[in-house]
Amino acid sequence: MxxxxxxxxxxxxxxxxxxxxxxxxxxxxxxxxxxxRGIVTKVTRETADSTTIAFRPGKGWNAHAAGQWARIGVEINGVRQWRSYSLSAAAGHDPAITVTAIGFVSTALARDTKVGDVLFLDTPQGDFVLPVHPRPLLMLTAGSGLTPVMSMIRTLVPRRQDADVVLIHSARSPEEALFHDELLELADQFPGLTVRHWYTRAGGAKAGTDAFNREPRRLNLTDTTDLESMCPDWRDRAAYACGPAEFLDAASELWERDGDDAGHANLTIERFAAVLLPGTGGEGGIxxxxxxxxxxxxxxDVPLLDxxxxxGVVMPSGCRMGICRSCLxxxxxxxxRDLRTGEVHGEEGELIQTCVNAAAGPVHLDI
Amino acid sequence: MPTLVHKSAPSPTPVPSPAGTSATQPGQPTPQNEPGGIRPRKPILAATGAPALRPAAARHLSDEQVAQLGVELDTLRDAIIATRGAKDAAYIRRVIRAQRTLEIAGRATLMLSKKKTALVAGTAMLSVAKILENMEIGHNVLHGQWDWMRDPDIHSTTWEWDFVTPAAAWKHTHNDLHHTWTNVLGKDKDVGYTTLRMAEDQPWKPHNILNPVINAVLAPFFEWGIAIYDLELEAVKDGEKSKADLKRDLKSVGRKVVRQATKDYIATPAAASVFGSGKQALIGTFTANAIRNVWAHSVIFCGHFPDGADVFTEAEIEGETRGDWYIRQMLGSANISGSKTMHLMTGNLSHQIEHHCFPDLPSNRYAEVAVHMRDICDRYGLPYTTGPIHRQVGQAWAKVFRLALPPKKSRTSPTTPESAPTTGRSPLPMVASGL
Structure with a gap:
């Protein structure tokens, strides 16, 4: 060149x-x-609230590993907004995100995106990826937490004869369960995949023949009963969990307590939101x-990033939850003030994570 | 009087925003309890009261009326900000697209400029492209008018323009100095101050007889004049700007000069010479720059020099409130009337009054602001200076000629509409280079 x-x-x-x-x-x-940038090549309605947006990225994009996420910038009423989304497409394919209409940016993306729209991108990131060596896996997901796991399943199951994956997915109802039909088809076609759907809403549990639970209720992770019933050998599997914060907290606790090796929980989790300490906001400032x-x-209580x-400042940003340090x-x-701990800090020249820190009095930033 | 160099664009009232943030206003005193080492960056406008001397054209207004006017203008600004959106974003992108298309088409046509029609067409396209680039795009982007889009491609912190002076240098002298001290004698320093005499108050010196000649030379080489002005040689001489800073600025302007000159005077003719049009292409690019320079110079001189645009003394800004600040911007600026095309080609500086009150509102919205601004001027009995371009340019040039001559003793009356009351000041530099 x-x-x-x-x-x-x-x-x-x-x-x-x-x-x-x-x-x-x-x-x-x-x-x-x-x-x-990327140009939207295909828009697929997955459920009433969820949309898969496939795009062709420009030069500079790195191929994603299954399970990774990318920052996506979209213009809403003329203003650029950035959020992070897990990539749902199999590794090796053109990237796609699956967006559920919750919150202002995701709602606009899920409802208004058209083929030909331009998205702004950052390269894929994240450690929530498949293990290097093949081994039995357990995927534990809830709601839109299925997205990165779907990429893993699409990558692994059709390509590896030796794949052994159990997916436990909790959703409100079959209609609201992401990738519902595709998962059942994959499970049908490939013996390496077992799918257990768990529905939390009345109607969901009895209507679908695929519901694992007969009683509509939340998946209980405070003890091992539900887990044992769906996946008796769960202790022998490398586990991945993705979903709402309380779901992940319960899963972490369970694995810590009852896992194969309590000291070394065999569970990888992917969070979508920062764990902020409630009521840490102080007086703020200019x-x-x-x-x-x-x-x-x-x-x-407003992060400096926001x-x-x-x-109108073009702020660098990343995960928006205090993990990736792209916003320094x-x-x-x-x-x-660190909104996760409440700690007030700040030395001249210190690199501040703007996504999880707020002003504690007047603040001057070098941007 | 305000003692601080302050920000360009006053962002008046708190702007409601979903995340619980609010923009501060320049009138808001900076908190005094800032920890040591943090310097306040806002001017401290008085919360109430009046300047030591209110400008003649606004002397009939009471303090309450002035405060009310301030509130009305803040409300006007908020209304525009609240409705900024996709349509405005589409507008600036459309202008940028059109400008780049014209630019590339103009240069491509110059490749074949040994044919006279191609020379004329190419030069015309490139001239329009350069005018759009400097006026409607560059000037306004550098004012931060489009920062709200958060698009790094159209942002005041990343934009560089097709003009000799580097964007950073211009943002300082223009946004920080000119827009803050609009038409204040001794504060708003003029590009031609040392050479041009542009107000009755400026003491006459023998070389001022050359006023018209200097201005006539400045016009076609305007971008070079601005580049030199942005070096702030006066400030260096007075010790207000360090030699090190000057050296840094000289380096950056030097780099920009090399790039700009290479593009227009070496690379473009060299490419055209492949088609046997090298010399003609050089004529084309030189002419396009000259046309842009004359146009920019004319529009800018229309902004603050036609009859009716006032100048102010330091006494008139001492104790200035938010309303008085607005009034100064209104009295010190003059508009150009005309068609939509005229507004576009002037970068909406035809709405100079609106621009000076709200420097960071998107330019495509000034026409809408103007309707309300006229109404406000009517209701408060304030002049709203405007006129067709030939008249405004004529008046500015008339001033250049008139002030070439020493003042007649009888003309020093403080009631002369376009001259502010004089105070016993030392000779001071004068008025706006301002776009």
Whole structure:
């Protein structure tokens, strides 16, 4: 490619202060040196509230591993919004996300996305991935927590003769269960996959023949009874869990307590939201974004990331839950409060995780 | 008077936002309890009261009326912000698309410019592209008018424009200095201050006789004038700007000059020479730059120099409230009337009054703001200066000629509408380079 690079350099002499890509974008919406984009190729309605959006990413995207997530930027009423979504497509395929209409951004994505729309992207990330060596697996999911696991199942089951996967998925009803028919078909076709649907709503449990539970109720993870009934050898399996926070908390506890090796719980979990300490918000203060020349007055429970985005600062961001550290910004002055612990901290030059820290008095950030 | 260099765009009232944040207003005193080392960045406008001397055109207003006017304008601004959305985003993207298409088509046509029609067409397209790029796109993006979209491709912190002066340097002199100190003698420094005399209050010096000649040379080379102005050589001489800062700015402007000149005067003609049109292409790019420069110069001179645009003394901003700040912006600016195309080609600086009151509202909304602004001016008995471009340019040039001559003793009356009352000040620099 050195010829192309040389050609690009020559072309940029003619396009300065813009890049050649800024002109190529007149015909190719994915061309950019600054922002990775993808074009929506297919929109599939999965359930009443969920939509799968497949897209073709531009240059700079890395192929995802099954179970990983990516940050997706979408424009809603003219304003760029970023959220993280698990990729539901099998590894090796064009990426797709499955979005459930909960919250402002996901609702807009799930309802309004059309083929041909441009999405803004960040490369796939995350450690919630299949084990390197094949071994029996147990997937424990609830609601939209199935999304990353679906990518794993689609990747593993059709391709590996030796696959041995049990999926326990909790949903309200068969109509609201993501990938319901596809999962049953896969289980039918491949002996390596066993699917156990658990329905929590009346109607769901009795209507579907595939319901494992006869009584509609929540999956009980406070003891091992439900688990044993669906997957007696659960202790021998590498387990993956994804779903709402309380579901994951219960699963973690269960594995810690009753797992194969209490000291080394054989469970990998993927969370979708930060665990914030309730009532940690303090007095807040005026936040100054130095380079962007913006100032806002913010309450003590608003993450600095949200505060910056709200006044038009292009804030770096990632998981928005204090894990990935993509949102780090140097502190110029002031103190911040960690919304997970309530701790007030802040040394000049300290890198602040803006997604989980709020202002504790006036704060100056170097962005 | 305010003692702090402050932010460009005043963001008046708290903007309601879902996450419980709110933009502060420049009038809001910065908390005094900031920990050491944090410098307040906002000007401290008085919460109530009046400036030591209210400008002549607004002297009939009571403090309460001025406060009420401030509230009305804040409300107007909030209404626009609350309705910013997808339509506005689509507008700026459309303009950017059109501009890039014209730019590439113009340069491509210049490749064949040994044919006279191609030379004319290519130059015309490139001129329009450059004007759009500087005025409706560059100037307004650099004001942060589109920052709310959070698109890093159309953002004041990332944008670089097709103009010799680097965006960063211009943002400082224009957004920070000119927009804050609009038309305040001694504060709002002019690009031509050392060379041009643009207000009665500015003491006459013999070289001012060259006023028209200097301005006539400045017009076609306007971007170079701005680049030199942005170096703030005066401030360096006065010790307000360090030599190190000047060196840094010289380096960055030097790099920009090389890139800009390479594009228009080497790369484009070189590419055209393949088709035997090298010399003509050079003529084309040079002409396009000159046309853009003359146009930008004209529009900018229409902003603050036609009859009816006032200048102010430091006494008139001492104790200025939010309402008085708005009034100064209104009195110090002049609009250009005309068609939609005129507004587009001036980068909506034809709505200079609206722009100066609300520098960071999206430019496509100024026409809508103007309707309310006229109504407010009517109700408060304030002048709203506007006129067709030929008249506004004519008046600005008339001033350039008139002020080339020393003042007649009888003309120093403080009631002259376009001159502010004089105070016993030392000679001070003058008025706006401002777009």
């Amino acid at each position: 050195p010829q192309i690079r040389a050609l690009r350099r020559v072309a940029s002499l003619l396009t300065t202060p813009l890049a050649p890509e800024d002109f190529i974008r007149l015909v190719n919406p994915l061309a950019s040196t600054r922002q990775l 936040v100054t974004f130095e380079k962007s020349d913006k100032e806002v007055e913010v309450d003590g 505060a910056g985005e709200d006044c 910004i140097p502190l110029v002055a002031g103190k911040v």
